[in-house]
Amino acid sequence: MLGRRLAKRLLSNDELIGPSGNKEPLENLTLVDSYKSAESLPSDPRVVIINANICDNSVATKVIDDDVDTVFHFAAVVSGGAEADFNLGYQVNLSGARNVFEACRASTKVPRVVFTSSLAVYGGYRDIDDETPLTPQTSYGAQKAIGELMINDYSRKGFFDGRSLRLPTIVVRPGKPNRAASGFASSIIREPLQGDPINCPVTADTRMLVLSPRRAVQAFIDVHNADAHKLGLRRGVMMNGISPSIGEMIEALKEIAGNKVVDRISWNPDEEVQWMVDSWPWFANGNRGHSLGFKPDDSIHEVIQNFIDDELEGQVRN
Amino acid sequence: MLGRRLAKRLLSNDELIGPSGNKEPLENLTLVDSYKSAESLPSDPRVVIINANICDNSVATKVIDDDVDTVFHFAAVVSGGAEADFNLGYQVNLSGARNVFEACRASTKVPRVVFTSSLAVYGGYRDIDDETPLTPQTSYGAQKAIGELMINDYSRKGFFDGRSLRLPTIVVRPGKPNRAASGFASSIIREPLQGDPINCPVTADTRMLVLSPRRAVQAFIDVHNADAHKLGLRRGVMMNGISPSIGEMIEALKEIAGNKVVDRISWNPDEEVQWMVDSWPWFANGNRGHSLGFKPDDSIHEVIQNFIDDELEGQVRN
Numbered sequence: 001m002l003g004r005r006l007a008k009r010l011l012s013n014d015e016l017i018g019p020s021g022n023k024e025p026l027e028n029l030t031l032v033d034s035y036k037s038a039e040s041l042p043s044d045p046r047v048v049i050i051n052a053n054i055c056d057n058s059v060a061t062k063v064i065d066d067d068v069d070t071v072f073h074f075a076a077v078v079s080g081g082a083e084a085d086f087n088l089g090y091q092v093n094l095s096g097a098r099n100v101f102e103a104c105r106a107s108t109k110v111p112r113v114v115f116t117s118s119l120a121v122y123g124g125y126r127d128i129d130d131e132t133p134l135t136p137q138t139s140y141g142a143q144k145a146i147g148e149l150m151i152n153d154y155s156r157k158g159f160f161d162g163r164s165l166r167l168p169t170i171v172v173r174p175g176k177p178n179r180a181a182s183g184f185a186s187s188i189i190r191e192p193l194q195g196d197p198i199n200c201p202v203t204a205d206t207r208m209l210v211l212s213p214r215r216a217v218q219a220f221i222d223v224h225n226a227d228a229h230k231l232g233l234r235r236g237v238m239m240n241g242i243s244p245s246i247g248e249m250i251e252a253l254k255e256i257a258g259n260k261v262v263d264r265i266s267w268n269p270d271e272e273v274q275w276m277v278d279s280w281p282w283f284a285n286g287n288r289g290h291s292l293g294f295k296p297d298d299s300i301h302e303v304i305q306n307f308i309d310d311e312l313e314g315q316v317r318n
Numbered sequence: 319m320l321g322r323r324l325a326k327r328l329l330s331n332d333e334l335i336g337p338s339g340n341k342e343p344l345e346n347l348t349l350v351d352s353y354k355s356a357e358s359l360p361s362d363p364r365v366v367i368i369n370a371n372i373c374d375n376s377v378a379t380k381v382i383d384d385d386v387d388t389v390f391h392f393a394a395v396v397s398g399g400a401e402a403d404f405n406l407g408y409q410v411n412l413s414g415a416r417n418v419f420e421a422c423r424a425s426t427k428v429p430r431v432v433f434t435s436s437l438a439v440y441g442g443y444r445d446i447d448d449e450t451p452l453t454p455q456t457s458y459g460a461q462k463a464i465g466e467l468m469i470n471d472y473s474r475k476g477f478f479d480g481r482s483l484r485l486p487t488i489v490v491r492p493g494k495p496n497r498a499a500s501g502f503a504s505s506i507i508r509e510p511l512q513g514d515p516i517n518c519p520v521t522a523d524t525r526m527l528v529l530s531p532r533r534a535v536q537a538f539i540d541v542h543n544a545d546a547h548k549l550g551l552r553r554g555v556m557m558n559g560i561s562p563s564i565g566e567m568i569e570a571l572k573e574i575a576g577n578k579v580v581d582r583i584s585w586n587p588d589e590e591v592q593w594m595v596d597s598w599p600w601f602a603n604g605n606r607g608h609s610l611g612f613k614p615d616d617s618i619h620e621v622i623q624n625f626i627d628d629e630l631e632g633q634v635r636n
Contacts, residue, residue, distance in 0.1 A: 086475065098408075123551070124551070131451060132451065133449060133450065133451040133452065134451065134452065135470075135551070135552055136467070136470075136471070137474065137551055139471050139475070142467045142468070142470065142471040145467050146464050146467055146468075149454070149460045149463050149464055149467075150460070150464075152453075152454075152460065153454070153457050153460040156455065157404065157457070233441070233442070233453070233455055234453055
């Protein structure tokens with residue numbers, strides 16, 4: 001989802017810093033995905049879409065040729081999926097990522113490589129900052145932390161110029177729920193607004209660090225364009241988010257869309273989801289993100305309103 | 319080297335806690351090594367020695383059968399080697415370790431698995447404690463940090479009962495120098511005591527965290543026997559060491575063995591070694607190691623004297 005959003009944005013503006021050190025026009029954009037996206041891209045002669053799986057190590061080698069200046073690596077088995085299928089998680093999130101990194105290393109250029117990490121690399125801390133140790137408590141978090149270590153090491157060796165962006169939970173995701181344990185945080189807003197019932201599997205006082213798709217796309221561009229010297233040897237940047245409780249999210253939804261909408265939410269707890277979400281941090285205060293100019297959303301109200309404007313054409317189903 | 323020392327110790331005392339929760343007699347001991355060790359073991363009907371490489375993933379599967387209660391994983395490409403040969407480092411230290419972990423997971427038992435980690439998982443901190451983030455600045459350190467993440471994740475899932483021991487630099491290593499960047503810290507003591515000249519590649523005010531082979535062997539037994547509940551989700555324990563400067567090490571050597579011995583040391587700097595050693599911490603104060611009863615050496619004098627007693631039969635070459 002974020003990959004498509006970023007692609008659309010990059011096709012409409014020349015925003016990426018290229019080998020010249022300045023923003024350069026986008027010449028070609030190749031999207032690789034293991035399944036067909038529901039979301040289409042505007043027809044554009046610069047776009048090539050490849051349906052392939054990065055676990056096949058010939059795929060990355062073929063796509064990442066000597067003309068590639070930038071690679072954004074999004075592909076992952078999400079948290080719930082990696083917990084349910086241990087082998088698949090390691091296969092895609094570790095071996096698949098390593099295939100991508102090896103292909104970037106083999107390129108004669110030194111591409112910028114942006115790795116999508118997650119606040120799931122943290123575990124057991126309510127408050128996090130740039131000095132918090134990475135102690136993931138899910139397989140997904142462990143695999144993302146491993147990816148970050150490789151990004152740092154390959155970058156230190158000069159094989160590519162890597163950056164990892166540690167994302168909060170993306171809210172509101174459009175479309176259908178995926179297997180991310182965090183997915184309910186989008187569903188409890190999206191589904192009621194579209195007229196559908198939805199269950200909330202966690203308690204109302206549970207907090208989550210959230211970031212809107214709009215801000216996430218901006219953060220990908222920002223981290224890509226960040227000065228390598230400012231990043232130094234630590235290529236992972238924690239993206240700050242806002243920290244509403246689930247109760248506050250639903251209160252904001254009520255203020256914006258009314259009682260009838262929030263009445264579509266039921267409350268049946270799911271221990272597995274509660275446990276996984278509880279292992280993630282609640283409050284983020286990363287100075288590196290701040291000083292690089294990465295901006296979280298202003299409020300959960302803004303996040304919900306943007307979703308209604310961007311995805312529902314301003315229409316709420318009452 | 320440590321593997322052989324540990325094996326000798328285990329063959330002479332029944333010290334490992336077994337599935338009963340108590341110390342149990344050692345029934346069988348299988349040693350797997352990719353090369354033939356210079357150091358022989360006492361002939362013992364319980365010992366099987368296998369010459370094989372863990373990068374071949376059938377090896378671990380074959381050796382770690384359903385009778386195995388305990389696995390100590392030592393095999394690694396050391397720091398200087400992993401820096402010089404990037405592919406080999408990842409092959410042995412990541413893929414090889416993963417082969418071992420997968421074989422332990424496939425066992426019908428839930429073996430205790432002890433992973434040899436290193437203070438090289440830290441980088442850029444002079445002082446470390448249990449809350450210091452792992453920010454390795456060498457490929458070896460990155461690979462060890464990745465191994466620790468897998469140990470935590472496999473243990474959390476209940477596939478095995480893993481523990482990682484983060485070792486300081488082992489001083490004094492017997493035998494020939496290996497490719498570890500830290501190897502000179504042993505060589506500058508061992509070689510002069512044996513009558514041979516040696517170069518010191520770092521400045522006298524460089525500090526290193528060191529631990530003797532005797533204490534390291536004890537720490538492996540201690541970490542193996544530690545209560546899993548005390549370890550919790552974080553299976554890595556930082557082993558504290560003492561922190562002499564190189565100058566202090568040589569001063570102690572002079573006090574013990576005399577001027578003629580230390581005059582065999584020359585001082586030609588090696589930038590690569592200095593840089594790698596400088597990325598490692600100087601002072602360690604890990605409460606977890608303390609509270610689990612893991613003991614560092616009392617002094618560098620003790621370390622040197624033990625080496626003379628254990629390895630040189632008390633004889634110094636003047």
